[in-house]
Amino acid sequence: MLLRVHNLTKRFGKEEAVSSVSFDVNQGDYVAIIGPSGSGKTTLLSMLTGMLSPSEGDILYDQIKLSQISKQELAEIRARDLGLVFQFSELVGNLTIKENILLPALFTKKFSNDDYLRKCDYLIEHLKLGDIQNSLPRTLSGGQIQKAAIARSLINDPAILFADEPSGDLDPENSYLVQLLLNEYNKRNHSIILVTHDMKLAFDAQTVYEMKNGRFEQVIKGE
Template identity: 40%
Template sequence: MLTLPFTKNGKPAENNGYPLISLREVDKLYKTAVGDFPALVNVDLDIKAGEFVSVIGKSGSGKTTLLNMITGIDRPSEGEVWVNQTAVHELGENKMARWRGNNLGIVFQFFQLLPMLSVVENIMLPMDFCSAFPKNERKERALELLEEMELADHAYKLPSALSGGQQQRVAIARALANNPPVIIADEPTGNLDSKTAERVFGLFNELVAQGKTIIIVTHDREMAKRASRVALISDGEIVSDKPNGVHKGEKA
């Protein structure tokens, strides 16, 4: 069972009855050489704290754009995006970076670890940027996160010395570094074999159980079923959004 270090408790973030993440009538239009391309059309989505949401859809359906709206990586053409009571669509780039560092942990398909830093340094980097923990505690926390990911032996290796699955677990540890309430993962298992993908999903389940809110984008419908809720997106619209029954990791 994954227990997060340095957290006061494992409870979900306080939301005072509001959804933790809320998208209101979000449109996203890309201007291209062949004309305007609507990536998202009138999207409304509420996600409560502690939910584990899978977003599925075909390639080009708007899954990643939807995640980019939540992370603030991209901005809506119309509509509002609220995360943890913050109007993300109104934040400037600089404030956004700091806010994102403190509130969101992002896991990428291609891991995106900095190749020149060791594994433990990659995990310390968000803490350094956001000063989330006292300086003398950052390394200890990074090592404990690696311990939880069963990667403590690899702490001082460069990412290139690790397998894809190991790199993705380092990326998850980095996403957890500042102890954000929300984890966003874009095709986190897209580059992994099925066994390793299974293990990564296991980690997500444990994090949800710890109180984290997780949103993942995936192609894999079987994997998606392991989330508590599945949203299907097609041509920029959410065409289906329903609970997935009692989740394996969720306590009855």
């Protein structure tokens, strides 16, 4: 078991944004979480990636309880094994797109420099970022920044990619590029946990959960 989520709950004051959510993710699983606005999807993802502390419940990553490790250990796991794409991704303003994609390589020497450059070129090619790879983020559209953030999240070949609306800013053609890339990574046995309103992306997943009022109400596909 790569990720085990057990009775995860988050309260903001009296409001319960996530209520007793439990599920497991094995290596190579592709999980999509859909559901209406405000149902708790982003809150759930924020807890899974260690950015938000749960009010109750446990998250075990590779049998390690995230609540029991130091900030430093959590940061190391995140940098080495997890890829994160947020709804409103930000890039470093004074670095080019290519430099932004390669940025995680500075913090984790998981691969050789040559391998990082090869991986970067692969991502740039598959997301059609070639024309803008030497541009600074401020000169680019939201969709181009989104694609660069997706490339950055994959540069370390993460064991699990967590993506919150990765196609939210993209037109159909670019959403399709992202869809192909995610499928490609999943075929290579990387796990994906995706929050999305894009049903095309959701239905590539083996398991689709629907979130309503903080709960996983319905398993639409899988299991």
